[in-house]
Amino acid sequence: MAAKSARRQQIEAAALYPLDWLEERSGLVGGVKYFLFRKVPRDTSWFHTLGSATLTAFLVQAITGVVLAMYYKPDPDSAYESIQYITNDLTLGWLVRGMHKWGASVFIILMFFHMARVFLFGAYKYPRELNWIVGVLLLAMGMLEGFTGYLLPWDQTAYWATVVGINLNGTAPVLGPFLAQFLSGGAEIGADTLSKFYALHMLAIPGAIAGLIVLHLYLVIRLGVTSPPWSEDAAGRERTEPAPSAGARAGLVRPGGRGGGSA
Amino acid sequence: MFIRYNGLEDGKPSFTTLYSRCAHLGCPVQPNGLVDEEGKKTVGDQGIELTPVNVTGFGCPCHGGQYDTEGNRTAGPPVRALDRTEFSIRNGNLFLGKFYSVAEVQGAGARARIKRYGRQVPGVHVDGPSAWLYPIEVP
Numbered sequence: 001m002a003a004k005s006a007r008r009q010q011i012e013a014a015a016l017y018p019l020d021w022l023e024e025r026s027g028l029v030g031g032v033k034y035f036l037f038r039k040v041p042r043d044t045s046w047f048h049t050l051g052s053a054t055l056t057a058f059l060v061q062a063i064t065g066v067v068l069a070m071y072y073k074p075d076p077d078s079a080y081e082s083i084q085y086i087t088n089d090l091t092l093g094w095l096v097r098g099m100h101k102w103g104a105s106v107f108i109i110l111m112f113f114h115m116a117r118v119f120l121f122g123a124y125k126y127p128r129e130l131n132w133i134v135g136v137l138l139l140a141m142g143m144l145e146g147f148t149g150y151l152l153p154w155d156q157t158a159y160w161a162t163v164v165g166i167n168l169n170g171t172a173p174v175l176g177p178f179l180a181q182f183l184s185g186g187a188e189i190g191a192d193t194l195s196k197f198y199a200l201h202m203l204a205i206p207g208a209i210a211g212l213i214v215l216h217l218y219l220v221i222r223l224g225v226t227s228p229p230w231s232e233d234a235a236g237r238e239r240t241e242p243a244p245s246a247g248a249r250a251g252l253v254r255p256g257g258r259g260g261g262s263a
Numbered sequence: 264m265f266i267r268y269n270g271l272e273d274g275k276p277s278f279t280t281l282y283s284r285c286a287h288l289g290c291p292v293q294p295n296g297l298v299d300e301e302g303k304k305t306v307g308d309q310g311i312e313l314t315p316v317n318v319t320g321f322g323c324p325c326h327g328g329q330y331d332t333e334g335n336r337t338a339g340p341p342v343r344a345l346d347r348t349e350f351s352i353r354n355g356n357l358f359l360g361k362f363y364s365v366a367e368v369q370g371a372g373a374r375a376r377i378k379r380y381g382r383q384v385p386g387v388h389v390d391g392p393s394a395w396l397y398p399i400e401v402p
Contacts (some may be wrong), residue, residue, distance in 0.1 A: 058285075158292070160290060164288040167288045180384045187362075187382075
């Protein structure tokens, strides 16, 4: 590549100036760079993207949830109408509500895929046991989030699904009936239940999930990413060089690239 | 709630008041029986249609629990009979009182012998060896 022209250098300096300003005063830019450009095994596979995908699904839920919370009314008399308003009258309300509703299923499914990937890759073994435990807690919190959110539309499906769900909790021995009564906020499901579930769904459980995600990511960064189980590097075997690709033979691949030298 | 008038017992009107929540997990229980098409009528300003049913029992649509006309469990996953309420009659009006759970009802109608217990959530055994799992009643 040719030497940069003076004009280009000026533009780059101007673009980087805010980042330098921020870095000198907080060190955050360096932190983000460390996270984005940290070392991972050479043979990291696409399966390793499932964790980030789950995080993205959660962020989508959080953002759409905030928008929904601006228009939803957690009162039995107006909950259903507020959702009707969001779906039919609000600009793009149908889109936000749909994203939140389907995003919930996407979040749970991706969590299970991510859990299966970690399990099948053996990435829960020493020293990552704590990370696995944090992941289990995240799974439980995610399911509770879905359970509490299901009641909020306050229609027939929501009501009866919650009746059955709370009664399922009530079948646990000794403390089950007390848990069921605590969740329903009384003998019957009513206004108290809706407020309680709304508070759990909006404040308590997302807060817990956010905290656990921070811990989960900290452990991933600190402990590093494992190679896939088919990795030859991790098994300590001599790495077999793949035959040069057609592009390499034609001289189109930059020297020192993937199939080439090790450090 | 399902309420049935049982006629006079010792000169006082007697009712059977069954709670329509299934004793398995709380789904709404529906009456089984032949539908009386002629007796269909429309009530209220929203035009709600009511069709009477000759009740031969009750069934739960969720998981298939079946009950007889006294609320005893005859089939399916429910663990006990349908809950009932106490009732009183004041000034010619029927008032429903506290709920209670029922293990079994022998006999029928006004002369039924009801084995009653304190009210429990669905899924809780009130008698038999399984009742030892739930020693404490929820107030």
